[in-house]
Amino acid sequence: VQLQASGGGSVQAGDSLRLSCAASGLSIGRYAMGWFRQAPGESREFVATINARGDIRYYADSVKGRFTISRDNAKNTVYLQMNYLEPEDTASYYCAARTIPIATMTQEEYRYWGQGTLVTVSS
Numbered sequence: 112v113q114l115q116a117s118g119g120g121s122v123q124a125g126d127s128l129r130l131s132c133a134a135s136g137l138s139i140g141r142y143a144m145g146w147f148r149q150a151p152g153e154s155r156e157f158v159a160t161i162n163a164r165g166d167i168r169y170y171a172d173s174v175k176g177r178f179t180i181s182r183d184n185a186k187n188t189v190y191l192q193m194n195y196l197e198p199e200d201t202a203s204y205y206c207a208a209r210t211i212p213i214a215t216m217t218q219e220e221y222r223y224w225g226q227g228t229l230v231t232v233s234s
Contacts, residue, residue: 112136114225116206121231122196130191132206132225139163140184143209146191147218148202149227155205155218159191163212171216173199196232203227 114137118130130146145160159170159180168180179192189206207221215221 116225116228119228119230127194132189134187143214144189150202157216160214162214
């Protein structure tokens with residue numbers, strides 16, 4: 112199983128980015144997916160999660176109203192649309208997959224993890 116995250120980059124505050132997470136070796140349509148991030152010197156933290164059907168989403172308070180998680184099960188891909196980026200959003204972003212359809216904010220409940228994609232936001 113591989114989760115390939117992409118779409119990171121260096122942007123200015125207020126800009127937007129869309130991260131993608133393409134899965135291989137796993138058909139994500141039955142599973143909840145999540146995005147997490149880790150800033151330099153910090154612990155990894157929850158960002159957003161979506162259930163298998165795509166009709167239930169949870170967000171960290173820090174990104175609510177700015178970030179949107181979505182999924183295209185036909186493309187086996189999950190997205191994170193990030194708008195109004197702030198310097199505090201600077202981190203490596205990781206996607207993860209559960210093995211059940213229920214969304215959760217608890218990272219220990221995710222089975223598969225991708226490599227990070229770096230997002231740098233300058234003021």
